[in-house]
Amino acid sequence: MENVKQIIKSPTGTEISCKGWTQEAAMRMLMNNLDPEVAENPDELVVYGGIGKAARNWESYEQIIATLKELENDETLLVQSGKPVAVFPTHENAPRVLIANSNLVPAWANWDHFYELEDKDLMMYGQMTAGSWIYIGAQGILQGTYLSFVEAGKKVFGSADLRGKLILTGGMGGMSGAQPLAGKMAGAVILVVEVDKKRIERKIKEGYCDYLVENLDDALKMAKELQEKNEPASIGLVGNCADIYREIHDRGIVPDFVTDQTSAHDPLNGYVPNHMSLEEALQLRKSDPKVYEQKSKQAMADHVQAMLDFQTAGAEVFDYGNNIRKYAQEMGVENAFDFPGFVPAYIRPLFCEGKGPFRWAALSGDPEDIYKTDALAKEMFAEDEVLVNWIHMAQKMVKWQGLPARICWLGYGDRHRFALKVNEMVASGVLKAPIVFGRDHLDSGSVASPNRETEGMKDGSDAVSDWPILNALVNTAGGASWVSVHHGGGVGMGYSQHAGQVLVADGTKLAADKINRVLISDPGMGVVRHADAGYDIAIKTAKEQNIHMPMLKTEG
Amino acid sequence: MENVKQIIKSPTGTEISCKGWTQEAAMRMLMNNLDPEVAENPDELVVYGGIGKAARNWESYEQIIATLKELENDETLLVQSGKPVAVFPTHENAPRVLIANSNLVPAWANWDHFYELEDKDLMMYGQMTAGSWIYIGAQGILQGTYLSFVEAGKKVFGSADLRGKLILTGGMGGMSGAQPLAGKMAGAVILVVEVDKKRIERKIKEGYCDYLVENLDDALKMAKELQEKNEPASIGLVGNCADIYREIHDRGIVPDFVTDQTSAHDPLNGYVPNHMSLEEALQLRKSDPKVYEQKSKQAMADHVQAMLDFQTAGAEVFDYGNNIRKYAQEMGVENAFDFPGFVPAYIRPLFCEGKGPFRWAALSGDPEDIYKTDALAKEMFAEDEVLVNWIHMAQKMVKWQGLPARICWLGYGDRHRFALKVNEMVASGVLKAPIVFGRDHLDSGSVASPNRETEGMKDGSDAVSDWPILNALVNTAGGASWVSVHHGGGVGMGYSQHAGQVLVADGTKLAADKINRVLISDPGMGVVRHADAGYDIAIKTAKEQNIHMPMLKTEG
Ligand SMILES: NC(=O)c1ccc[n+]([C@@H]2O[C@H](COP(=O)([O-])OP(=O)(O)OC[C@H]3O[C@@H](n4cnc5c(N)ncnc54)[C@H](O)[C@@H]3O)[C@@H](O)[C@H]2O)c1
Ligand SMILES: NC(=O)c1ccc[n+]([C@@H]2O[C@H](COP(=O)([O-])OP(=O)(O)OC[C@H]3O[C@@H](n4cnc5c(N)ncnc54)[C@H](O)[C@@H]3O)[C@@H](O)[C@H]2O)c1
Known part of the structure; x- marks a missing residue:
C-alpha cells in the first residue's frame, strides 16, 4: 500500500460518518493534515518540518480512519508512533484518542537509533503538530514571526507598531520565508538577505515579499525612503549574510532590529559560506564536504561577529532559533551568546x-x-x-x-x-x-x-x-x-x-x-x-x- | 525543616481526614512509604533503591498531605519530582493525583545533570514505587525472586516444584538477600556465595537464610545431603564468586541453575575482586580506586567465564539484572551474552x-x-x-x-x-x-x-x-x-x-x-x-x- 497515491481532503459540513463529533473531528483533522494544500509531502504522509508525519504508513492511516469510524463515545484509541495499536474502554469525559510519538529511552534517543527503528517500520517522527493532527499550514509560522517582531518592538520602543523601523534579517526559505510578510504586517521595513535569488522570486510570487534587489546600495536606499515614508514593506536582497551584515555595519548603519533565520542549524546541507558564489558553494558541498563545513562555520562566525557589533552599536539583536551562536562560539567567537534567543527575550x-x-x-x-x-x-x-x-x-x-x-x-x-x-x-x-x-x-x-x-x-x-x-x-x-x-x-x-x-x-x-x-x-x-x-x-x-x-x- | 525527624505511620481504620477515600488512600500510602518499617532511610525521605524518594523534601511532604486533606472529589493534585505544584479542576472519574518524577530531556538525562538539579532542590529520584507511593517493603523482591526461580524450573523441568534441585547464586545484600528464602520457598537447595560474612549472619538472623558455611567442601557436602533428602534449604557460603564458581565447576559439579546477584552493576563501590581478602579489597578501594576497578572487572570476567562453562556443562544459566555480562564482555569475554537475562528468559x-x-x-x-x-x-x-x-x-x-x-x-x-x-x-x-x-x-x-x-x-x-x-x-x-x-x-x-x-x-x-x-x-x-x-x-x-x-x- 505504500505507493498508492491518494489525494486526501477532509470532509466538511454537518454530516458525520463517525459515532460522535469528537471522533469525526479527529478524523477530519488527521485528513486535513494530509491535505495537499496543508502537507509538504502528502504522498509520504509528511506534513511539515523535515519528516514530521501524521501516520506511520498508509495502512496505519487507513486503520486509524476505520477505527475512528467505529469508535464509541466511551472508548479510546491508542496511537503509537502513528500506528493504531489498541482500543480500550474509557468514558465520555475521557479523550477519544491518546497518542505517543517518537519517544525513546534517553540513552537511545538519537537520530541513528530513530532511523534504525524507522527502517524497521517501528517508529515515525511526529514533529509537534504533524503527528498530533493540529497543523494548520503556514499561518502558524507567520503569526509566530509577526509576534516575535511585535514583542521585540514593544520591548524596545514600547509600541507594537513598527512603522518607520528597520529590521535586518537573513533567509527566505521554508520557515524563514515568513519573515518578510510578518515584518511588513508589524508595520516595519524589513530587509531580508538571501543567498539564493530563486527563493526571493518565489516569495514575491506568493505575495510574501514586495521587492527583489540585487545590490546593497539600492537596497539601503530603498529601505531608507520607505522608512521615511513610514511605509511597511519587505525587501529581498540577494547576498550572503556573512558579507552583507558586515558591510552594512561598516557603513555606520544601525538597523533597529537585527536577527537571522538562515539554515545555520545545518552547516553542511543548510548554511551557505561566503567568499564564493552560490554555484561555487553548491559545487564545493559535493566535492569536499569537510572543507565546505569548515568554511560554512567560519562564515557563521563572521555573521555572528557582525551581529554582535550591531548590538554594540545599539541595535536590538536576537537569535531566531537556528543555533548560529553555537557554531560561531565553536569557531572562536567567545561572546557569541551575548545576544539572547528570541524565546527568553520576547516569548517567555x-x-x-x-x-x-x-x-x-x-x-x-x-x-x-x-x-x-x-x-x-x-x-x-x-x-x-x-x-x-x-x-x-x-x-x-x-x-x-x-x-x-x-x-x-x-x-x-x-x-x-x-x-x-x-x-x-x-x-x-x-x-x-x-x-x-x-x-x-x-x-x-x-x-x-x-x-x-x-x-x-x-x-x-x-x-x-x-x-x-x-x-x-x-x-x-x-x-x-x-x-x-x-x-x-x-x-x-x-x-x-x-x-x-x-x-x-x-x-x-x-x-x-x-x-x-x-x-x-x-x-x-x-x-x-x-x-x-x-x-x-x-x-x-x-x-x-x-x-x-x-x-x-x-x-x- | 530538612532536619526535623519525625516517625511517620499511616493512619489506619475507617475514620478519614480527607474528603474522600481516594485522597485518604494517597495520603496513607505516601505515609506508609515513609514508615520506618518500610523505608530504608525515612529521615531523608528515602524509601528504597539507593536514593528513591517519596517526596522532594519535608516541606513538600507536609504540603502534599495538607493539600490531599483539602482536595475535592473533582480536583487533581499535580506532583512534579516530589513537589506539589498545582491543583486543577477535573471530575470524579479522573485521578486525584498525577505524578511526574525525575524526567529529563534525553540529551541531559544523566546522573551528573540530575545531581546538579537535585543540589538546587529542583528534582528528586523517584525510583519506581518510591515516588509513586506503592512500595510495600521486602515482599516485592521476595516474590519476584521466587517467581523467577519457579519460572526457570517450569521451563527446564516442566515443574514449579524445585525439590531436589540445586541453585547456585551470589550476593546476600539488600535485594540479593531475598534469594536464599525465595529459593527455599520454591523447594530448592540454594547455595549463595557472599564475600561478606556479616551479610550472611544478618540474613540468618532475619530468618531469610538457614546455614552459614565457611568452606566449600562443607557447603557442597551439605547441599548434596539436602538435595538427596528433597529438603528445601538455603546455605550461605563465605567466599568470592569469581573463585568459588570456577572451583565448583572444575570439580565437575553442575548445579541445576546458576545465576548471580552480586553488586556487579558498580565495579568500584559494589563488586569485590578476587585473589584478595575482603579487608584487602576495602583497603584497595580507598587507596587506589583505578586499580580496584580494573581488578574488579577482571574478577567479573572470571565469574562470567565460569557461568558460561556451567552453561556448556548443561546448567540453566541466567543473568539476574546486575549488568555483569557487560563488564565481562568489556574485559574480553566475547560471548558473555550467550546466557540470557532473566526477563527475556522467564518473565517476558x-x-x-x-x-x-x-x-x-x-x-x-x-x-x-x-x-x-x-x-x-x-x-x-x-x-x-x-x-x-x-x-x-x-x-x-x-x-x-x-x-x-x-x-x-x-x-x-x-x-x-x-x-x-x-x-x-x-x-x-x-x-x-x-x-x-x-x-x-x-x-x-x-x-x-x-x-x-x-x-x-x-x-x-x-x-x-x-x-x-x-x-x-x-x-x-x-x-x-x-x-x-x-x-x-x-x-x-x-x-x-x-x-x-x-x-x-x-x-x-x-x-x-x-x-x-x-x-x-x-x-x-x-x-x-x-x-x-x-x-x-x-x-x-x-x-x-x-x-x-x-x-x-x-x-x-
Ligand atoms: N521559531 C523558531 O525557533 C524557528 C522557526 C522556524 C525556523 N527556525 C530555524 O530557522 C532556520 C531556517 O529554517 P527554514 O525552514 O527557513 O530553512 P530553509 O533551509 O528552508 O531556509 C533557509 C534559507 O537560508 C538561506 N541561506 C543559507 N545560508 C545563507 C547565507 N549565508 N546567507 C544568506 N542566506 C542563506 C538558504 O538559501 C535558504 O533559503 C532553521 O535553522 C530553523 O531551525 C527556527
Ligand atoms: N530483578 C532485578 O533485575 C534485580 C533486582 C534486585 C537487584 N538487582 C541487581 O542485583 C545486584 C545486587 O543488588 P543488591 O541490592 O543486593 O546490592 P547489595 O550491594 O546490597 O548486595 C550485593 C552483595 O554482593 C556481595 N558481593 C560483591 N561482590 C561479590 C563477589 N565477588 N563475590 C561474592 N559476593 C560479592 C556484596 O558483599 C553484597 O552483600 C545489583 O546489581 C542490582 O541492580 C537486580
Missing part, C-alpha cells in the same frame, strides 16, 4: 501568562465560521491591539489551506472564556458546525527544550521534562478530545519532549464542561511552570487568577 | 499475558483483611499452583511492614475480576476498610528499559518508550486513583522510562466502574505491547480475550 513573558500559539479550525469547511470567530475575538479582546491587528492582517493576507483556521495567542483565562462563547455559537447554530481548539506543542506549559523554548530558565530547570508530562496527564484527566506526547520536535532527537491537546466544541454541555477543565489546566500549566521557576509575571498571574499552587509563597 | 512470557507484580494493601491496617483477600485469591485462582504456593509461603514467612499488603502476579482478565470481588467485600463490610490496588512500574506494559525489562525484544523495539507513556495516559483516562511517569528507575538515569498506577476499591459503584476500565487497560497494554512486538503468547492472549488491536492480523 507571554508564556508566563499562559499565552501561546492557540488555534482553532472550522469543521464546516466554511470560512464564514472563522470570520465569525474572528469578530468574536476582536470584540472580546478589543484592548489587545496586537491581537486585533493580527486578525485584521490575517484576514487580508493569509490564504486558507485545507479547513479554514485561525491562530491567535490567547492566555490563561481568555482561552476558556473564548471557547465557551464559541461553543454557544455552535449550539445556537450561528456557526455551521463544531470548532476544533488546539495549539502547538511549543506552548507555555507543554514543552521542555533546553536549546529553544526552555533555554536559560531562571532557576536552571531547562531540561526538566516532568512539566510536559504533567501537562499531558492533566489534559487527559480533564477530558481533552485527543492528547499527545512527543519527543524530538523542533530541535531533533534527544533535545525536546512536549505534549499537545485538541478539544472539540460541538455545542454540547459536555463540551462546555471539558472546556472549563482543559482550557484552564492547559494554559494553567504554563503559568505554574514559570511561577515555579521564579518568574514574577507568572507568580503575579497565578495569584491574580487564583491558580492553586500549594507551594507558592503567598507573601512572595 | 508472563508479561505477554499481562502478568506482573500486582499488589494490594489494606487501609484498615488489619492483617485479617489481607488474609481474606488471600483466601479469595486462592479460591479464584485455585488452578494456579505457583500462586497458591506463594500465598501459602508468604503467610508463613513474610513479616508485615507498615500497612498489611500482598503481592501476587495476576494477569489480564484476572486483575479486574479479582478487584471487583474485593470491592464487593469492601461494600458488604466483609473487609474493614478500602483496599488499594497497585503494581510495580516493572510491569508488563508500563516500562521501557533496554537493559532489563525490554532487553532483546523480538522486533528490536527495546528502546521505544511510547508504550509506558500510552500506559500512563490510558490509565489516567480510565480514572486510576493516581498515575505516575518516571525516568531512570531500576537501571539509573538515561536507561529507563516507566509508569505506575494505583486504584482504590472503596466499595462504591464508581470504584467498580474504574476497576472495569483501568484494570483492563493497564494489563491490556502489556498484552498489546508484546503482541505488537510479535510474541505468540501475547497474540494468542489478545485474541482469546478479545482485546481490540486494529492492526493485529486476524489470520496471524
Whole structure:
C-alpha cells in the first residue's frame, strides 16, 4: 500500500460518518493534515518540518480512519508512533484518542537509533503538530514571526507598531520565508538577505515579499525612503549574510532590529559560506564536504561577529532559533551568546501568562465560521491591539489551506472564556458546525527544550521534562478530545519532549464542561511552570487568577 | 525543616481526614512509604533503591498531605519530582493525583545533570514505587525472586516444584538477600556465595537464610545431603564468586541453575575482586580506586567465564539484572551474552499475558483483611499452583511492614475480576476498610528499559518508550486513583522510562466502574505491547480475550 497515491481532503459540513463529533473531528483533522494544500509531502504522509508525519504508513492511516469510524463515545484509541495499536474502554469525559510519538529511552534517543527503528517500520517522527493532527499550514509560522517582531518592538520602543523601523534579517526559505510578510504586517521595513535569488522570486510570487534587489546600495536606499515614508514593506536582497551584515555595519548603519533565520542549524546541507558564489558553494558541498563545513562555520562566525557589533552599536539583536551562536562560539567567537534567543527575550513573558500559539479550525469547511470567530475575538479582546491587528492582517493576507483556521495567542483565562462563547455559537447554530481548539506543542506549559523554548530558565530547570508530562496527564484527566506526547520536535532527537491537546466544541454541555477543565489546566500549566521557576509575571498571574499552587509563597 | 525527624505511620481504620477515600488512600500510602518499617532511610525521605524518594523534601511532604486533606472529589493534585505544584479542576472519574518524577530531556538525562538539579532542590529520584507511593517493603523482591526461580524450573523441568534441585547464586545484600528464602520457598537447595560474612549472619538472623558455611567442601557436602533428602534449604557460603564458581565447576559439579546477584552493576563501590581478602579489597578501594576497578572487572570476567562453562556443562544459566555480562564482555569475554537475562528468559512470557507484580494493601491496617483477600485469591485462582504456593509461603514467612499488603502476579482478565470481588467485600463490610490496588512500574506494559525489562525484544523495539507513556495516559483516562511517569528507575538515569498506577476499591459503584476500565487497560497494554512486538503468547492472549488491536492480523 505504500505507493498508492491518494489525494486526501477532509470532509466538511454537518454530516458525520463517525459515532460522535469528537471522533469525526479527529478524523477530519488527521485528513486535513494530509491535505495537499496543508502537507509538504502528502504522498509520504509528511506534513511539515523535515519528516514530521501524521501516520506511520498508509495502512496505519487507513486503520486509524476505520477505527475512528467505529469508535464509541466511551472508548479510546491508542496511537503509537502513528500506528493504531489498541482500543480500550474509557468514558465520555475521557479523550477519544491518546497518542505517543517518537519517544525513546534517553540513552537511545538519537537520530541513528530513530532511523534504525524507522527502517524497521517501528517508529515515525511526529514533529509537534504533524503527528498530533493540529497543523494548520503556514499561518502558524507567520503569526509566530509577526509576534516575535511585535514583542521585540514593544520591548524596545514600547509600541507594537513598527512603522518607520528597520529590521535586518537573513533567509527566505521554508520557515524563514515568513519573515518578510510578518515584518511588513508589524508595520516595519524589513530587509531580508538571501543567498539564493530563486527563493526571493518565489516569495514575491506568493505575495510574501514586495521587492527583489540585487545590490546593497539600492537596497539601503530603498529601505531608507520607505522608512521615511513610514511605509511597511519587505525587501529581498540577494547576498550572503556573512558579507552583507558586515558591510552594512561598516557603513555606520544601525538597523533597529537585527536577527537571522538562515539554515545555520545545518552547516553542511543548510548554511551557505561566503567568499564564493552560490554555484561555487553548491559545487564545493559535493566535492569536499569537510572543507565546505569548515568554511560554512567560519562564515557563521563572521555573521555572528557582525551581529554582535550591531548590538554594540545599539541595535536590538536576537537569535531566531537556528543555533548560529553555537557554531560561531565553536569557531572562536567567545561572546557569541551575548545576544539572547528570541524565546527568553520576547516569548517567555507571554508564556508566563499562559499565552501561546492557540488555534482553532472550522469543521464546516466554511470560512464564514472563522470570520465569525474572528469578530468574536476582536470584540472580546478589543484592548489587545496586537491581537486585533493580527486578525485584521490575517484576514487580508493569509490564504486558507485545507479547513479554514485561525491562530491567535490567547492566555490563561481568555482561552476558556473564548471557547465557551464559541461553543454557544455552535449550539445556537450561528456557526455551521463544531470548532476544533488546539495549539502547538511549543506552548507555555507543554514543552521542555533546553536549546529553544526552555533555554536559560531562571532557576536552571531547562531540561526538566516532568512539566510536559504533567501537562499531558492533566489534559487527559480533564477530558481533552485527543492528547499527545512527543519527543524530538523542533530541535531533533534527544533535545525536546512536549505534549499537545485538541478539544472539540460541538455545542454540547459536555463540551462546555471539558472546556472549563482543559482550557484552564492547559494554559494553567504554563503559568505554574514559570511561577515555579521564579518568574514574577507568572507568580503575579497565578495569584491574580487564583491558580492553586500549594507551594507558592503567598507573601512572595 | 530538612532536619526535623519525625516517625511517620499511616493512619489506619475507617475514620478519614480527607474528603474522600481516594485522597485518604494517597495520603496513607505516601505515609506508609515513609514508615520506618518500610523505608530504608525515612529521615531523608528515602524509601528504597539507593536514593528513591517519596517526596522532594519535608516541606513538600507536609504540603502534599495538607493539600490531599483539602482536595475535592473533582480536583487533581499535580506532583512534579516530589513537589506539589498545582491543583486543577477535573471530575470524579479522573485521578486525584498525577505524578511526574525525575524526567529529563534525553540529551541531559544523566546522573551528573540530575545531581546538579537535585543540589538546587529542583528534582528528586523517584525510583519506581518510591515516588509513586506503592512500595510495600521486602515482599516485592521476595516474590519476584521466587517467581523467577519457579519460572526457570517450569521451563527446564516442566515443574514449579524445585525439590531436589540445586541453585547456585551470589550476593546476600539488600535485594540479593531475598534469594536464599525465595529459593527455599520454591523447594530448592540454594547455595549463595557472599564475600561478606556479616551479610550472611544478618540474613540468618532475619530468618531469610538457614546455614552459614565457611568452606566449600562443607557447603557442597551439605547441599548434596539436602538435595538427596528433597529438603528445601538455603546455605550461605563465605567466599568470592569469581573463585568459588570456577572451583565448583572444575570439580565437575553442575548445579541445576546458576545465576548471580552480586553488586556487579558498580565495579568500584559494589563488586569485590578476587585473589584478595575482603579487608584487602576495602583497603584497595580507598587507596587506589583505578586499580580496584580494573581488578574488579577482571574478577567479573572470571565469574562470567565460569557461568558460561556451567552453561556448556548443561546448567540453566541466567543473568539476574546486575549488568555483569557487560563488564565481562568489556574485559574480553566475547560471548558473555550467550546466557540470557532473566526477563527475556522467564518473565517476558508472563508479561505477554499481562502478568506482573500486582499488589494490594489494606487501609484498615488489619492483617485479617489481607488474609481474606488471600483466601479469595486462592479460591479464584485455585488452578494456579505457583500462586497458591506463594500465598501459602508468604503467610508463613513474610513479616508485615507498615500497612498489611500482598503481592501476587495476576494477569489480564484476572486483575479486574479479582478487584471487583474485593470491592464487593469492601461494600458488604466483609473487609474493614478500602483496599488499594497497585503494581510495580516493572510491569508488563508500563516500562521501557533496554537493559532489563525490554532487553532483546523480538522486533528490536527495546528502546521505544511510547508504550509506558500510552500506559500512563490510558490509565489516567480510565480514572486510576493516581498515575505516575518516571525516568531512570531500576537501571539509573538515561536507561529507563516507566509508569505506575494505583486504584482504590472503596466499595462504591464508581470504584467498580474504574476497576472495569483501568484494570483492563493497564494489563491490556502489556498484552498489546508484546503482541505488537510479535510474541505468540501475547497474540494468542489478545485474541482469546478479545482485546481490540486494529492492526493485529486476524489470520496471524
Ligand atoms: N521559531 C523558531 O525557533 C524557528 C522557526 C522556524 C525556523 N527556525 C530555524 O530557522 C532556520 C531556517 O529554517 P527554514 O525552514 O527557513 O530553512 P530553509 O533551509 O528552508 O531556509 C533557509 C534559507 O537560508 C538561506 N541561506 C543559507 N545560508 C545563507 C547565507 N549565508 N546567507 C544568506 N542566506 C542563506 C538558504 O538559501 C535558504 O533559503 C532553521 O535553522 C530553523 O531551525 C527556527
Ligand atoms: N530483578 C532485578 O533485575 C534485580 C533486582 C534486585 C537487584 N538487582 C541487581 O542485583 C545486584 C545486587 O543488588 P543488591 O541490592 O543486593 O546490592 P547489595 O550491594 O546490597 O548486595 C550485593 C552483595 O554482593 C556481595 N558481593 C560483591 N561482590 C561479590 C563477589 N565477588 N563475590 C561474592 N559476593 C560479592 C556484596 O558483599 C553484597 O552483600 C545489583 O546489581 C542490582 O541492580 C537486580
